[in-house]
Amino acid sequence: MAPTNPQPDTLREAQDRFIATWGQMGSAWGISRTMAEVHALLFIAGDPLCTDDVMDRLEISRGSASMSLRALVEWGVVSRAHKRGDRKEYFSADQDVWTLFRAVVRERMKREVDPLLASLFEIRDLTRGMGGDASEHNLRLDELLQFFEIVQAVGQRFISPNGEGLQAAAEILSKTSA
Amino acid sequence: MAPTNPQPDTLREAQDRFIATWGQMGSAWGISRTMAEVHALLFIAGDPLCTDDVMDRLEISRGSASMSLRALVEWGVVSRAHKRGDRKEYFSADQDVWTLFRAVVRERMKREVDPLLASLFEIRDLTRGMGGDASEHNLRLDELLQFFEIVQAVGQRFISPNGEGLQAAAEILSKTSA
DNA sequence: CGCTTCTTTCAATCATTTCTGAAAACCCTA
DNA sequence: TAGGGTTTTCAGAAATGATTGAAAGAAGCG
Numbered sequence: 434m435a436p437t438n439p440q441p442d443t444l445r446e447a448q449d450r451f452i453a454t455w456g457q458m459g460s461a462w463g464i465s466r467t468m469a470e471v472h473a474l475l476f477i478a479g480d481p482l483c484t485d486d487v488m489d490r491l492e493i494s495r496g497s498a499s500m501s502l503r504a505l506v507e508w509g510v511v512s513r514a515h516k517r518g519d520r521k522e523y524f525s526a527d528q529d530v531w532t533l534f535r536a537v538v539r540e541r542m543k544r545e546v547d548p549l550l551a552s553l554f555e556i557r558d559l560t561r562g563m564g565g566d567a568s569e570h571n572l573r574l575d576e577l578l579q580f581f582e583i584v585q586a587v588g589q590r591f592i593s594p595n596g597e598g599l600q601a602a603a604e605i606l607s608k609t610s611a
Numbered sequence: 612m613a614p615t616n617p618q619p620d621t622l623r624e625a626q627d628r629f630i631a632t633w634g635q636m637g638s639a640w641g642i643s644r645t646m647a648e649v650h651a652l653l654f655i656a657g658d659p660l661c662t663d664d665v666m667d668r669l670e671i672s673r674g675s676a677s678m679s680l681r682a683l684v685e686w687g688v689v690s691r692a693h694k695r696g697d698r699k700e701y702f703s704a705d706q707d708v709w710t711l712f713r714a715v716v717r718e719r720m721k722r723e724v725d726p727l728l729a730s731l732f733e734i735r736d737l738t739r740g741m742g743g744d745a746s747e748h749n750l751r752l753d754e755l756l757q758f759f760e761i762v763q764a765v766g767q768r769f770i771s772p773n774g775e776g777l778q779a780a781a782e783i784l785s786k787t788s789a
Numbered sequence: 790c791g792c793t794t795c796t797t798t799c800a801a802t803c804a805t806t807t808c809t810g811a812a813a814a815c816c817c818t819a
Numbered sequence: 820t821a822g823g824g825t826t827t828t829c830a831g832a833a834a835t836g837a838t839t840g841a842a843a844g845a846a847g848c849g
Contacts, residue, residue: 586785
């Protein structure tokens with residue numbers, strides 16, 4: 434029999450499984466499965482791919498590929514690239530995991546934590562200074578506000594240019610025993 | 612005109628707005644809106660409520676209330692309570708925000724991070740030691756694995772009995788300027 | 790026990806999100 | 820600026836997820 438090269442198939446299978454895994458992960462996070470899969474593909478492939486590559490590999494429609502890619506670019510985790518003498522647009526995923534994570538945190542803070550804090554402040558102002566049943570209510574709200582202010586502050590530090598420090602902190606926190 | 616007491620209405624409006632806000636927050640997190648609203652109601656009301664209280668206040672069906680309550684109990688953020696001489700079951704939300712947060716982290720780690728890590732290990736083993744195109748692939752996977760191992764370690768510390776330490780750490784991290 | 794009250798379950802329905810595909814818009818190049 | 824290749828848009832279709840309500844199942848009480 435002809436000597437077949439098993440490597441490409443194994444690699445492809447590994448990629449496919451990674452894509453599936455990452456896709457599931459994504460849907461647990463409010464990111465649509467397809468969008469997460471597109472990101473997984475770009476990340477694991479390493480080199481830039483064009484829309485058709487993505488469509489073919491993931492078996493999705495052109496519209497879906499276009500929308501997912503655009504969203505990923507907006508999230509700042511994928512960037513556009515061009516190849517000389519080729520009119521197609523190529524896309525590549527940022528390869529640094531911490532950068533990726535920072536982008537996700539930034540985006541989620543903006544969409545979730547900030548508006549939440551704003552609402553909580555408004556709600557607290559409704560009953561501020563009121564006594565009776567409202568005092569306990571106010572206490573609960575204040576505790577919540579305090580908590581989310583901490584979340585926001587930690588998040589800010591994490592995504593800030595010198596958020597590198599927090600990366601180191603996380604690494605240390607994960608190792609120390611006390 | 613009769614002197615009306617504006618407080619109850621204001622308090623109720625504040626509660627309603629809190630419930631709505633928390634509900635939205637929940638749906639941004641893969642928790643169904645209703646479930647988040649039920650939690651919000653129990654949290655902000657402070658005292659234990661029975662299924663009918665929840666149904667009436669949120670205008671949801673009995674089935675929905677039952678399912679949401681049960682899920683909240685499973686998450687460990689709500690507990691069952693009984694009143695003497697009353698056959699109904701009452702539910703109350705844990706009032707400590709950090710405890711709540713720890714429960715959420717615990718649950719999400721279990722459902723999301725642990726399986727993800729398991730899959731990533733399996734996927735890496737498929738191509739382990741392979742050269743060629745696979746070497747870069749392996750590098751990417753290793754970086755990802757390293758990252759999620761840190762996430763897991765930090766998470767573990769956070770939810771551990773002496774995770775109090777991490778709470779303090781977060782408070783400090785949020786305040787320090789460097 | 791049998792009655793009553795309360796809780797859970799689950800198939801059917803409803804609502805929301807996501808995907809498709811074809812048409813419109815875009816943009817090089819000649 | 821006409822023509823061919825490429826990308827975006829969006830209305831409708833499909834898939835997924837949540838909710839209802841009624842029936843079955845417990846559990847306390849007399």
